Amino acid sequence: MIYTVGIDSGSTATKGILLADGVITRRFLCPTPFRPADAINDAWETLCAGLAEPPFLTLTGYGRQLVDFADKQVTEISCHGLGARLLAPETRTVIDIGGQDSKVIQLDAQGNLSDFLMNDKCAAGTGRFLEVISRTLGTSVEQLDAITEGVEAHAITSMCTVFAESEVISLRSAGVAPEAILAGVINAMARRSANFIGRLSAQGPLLFTGGVSHCAAFARMLETHVGMPVATHPDAQFAGALGAALIGQRLRRRE
Template structure:
């Protein structure tokens, strides 16, 4: 049996195929203007790469933005629940999940089953999100994926004190004009984002182990700054951090299918 999860975010879309024991395949694309188009393309891609078709999917769950409008999904689940479920499946000791996406950031407390116990979310300010890093990257005339390595090469983080994206970008431009190195500015930017996220962590309580999911988790400069400001290590996941939401959706698909079968069996008896 094949269980599918599709996660349409603000910047990327992911699909995961799960066979009940392991991840069979996964795919990630840059989002299109329409959530349905993004979901269809990423699912078409992962099925083609696996040599499978939609008919091979036993059950599919969607998550993320526009999750209610994905016609090939039988059910939808919030991305908060999916990130918690996917993270604990990948790393069973995780109890706090930091999901830094393009449009918002979330801190999710989970139990040993990956079920959400508490969460807090920042969706009103770009600081602490991928959009914040994208803005800085544009100022540097770099791709956002290059910022992490740049920050790791910094030795003295630039003092960016503002947690507001607009003012932080202004600070960055001024520092460049004053001769600050891009490396130290990127280091400072990572610290700003980490402080913003840590303020969310403080609201739900810091419980180890901690992992980071979402595309920003691939930015090792941010991960280093987060570990420093929280004064605890961050557990590296054995799966691509960007597919954790889609993985969680696939796990929910598996669980929901099993529950439906059990209900049918009970009715038959």
């Protein structure tokens, strides 16, 4: 049996996957700490516990070069495309929205990378943006689906994190309900993401990955703005780590 580990060291969360002959057998997820290498070490120890010998390790993400014991280091674009195709084999476009960046990946009919766009310069439209606004309104990202269900969105004009936070405070002072503001923020983010996807002339099926994909309200609004079905998956946040583990599996089989 071939065991491989993929670890995605992200700016906000560290994700890990253990594959046994291509089947997910263990998962690891934790917030990325001040020293990202600590989370990589924790993921490695957790995923390898009890195995007779160390599996092949592939690292991806921002922190992929922070430890020296990996067998392979790979960019996250390649890993996310591979992981997405395992989760949803017909996927042609991937929209990944993480803690501090977003990316759109276009795949050909065989699942090979054909084009991509990445935004890591601005936090607007990312999980960090959603987290800041939620905290400003006294709630959490985990509560957004319940809070905004069936609520009419109030228009939000600013997508800059600093200015949007000020706008939210002003709207609350004017008596606008928190749930309407939150629905407006999600709608504005979804519209921005749809425009981002449109820059690649993307085609479906479209898979939504990254931590923000857990927000069903966002997925619904994104579907409206992008004009095509938006699929997600329970393991969507692990797409990068999964792709890294798959790369390791291919390399191990060649040995």
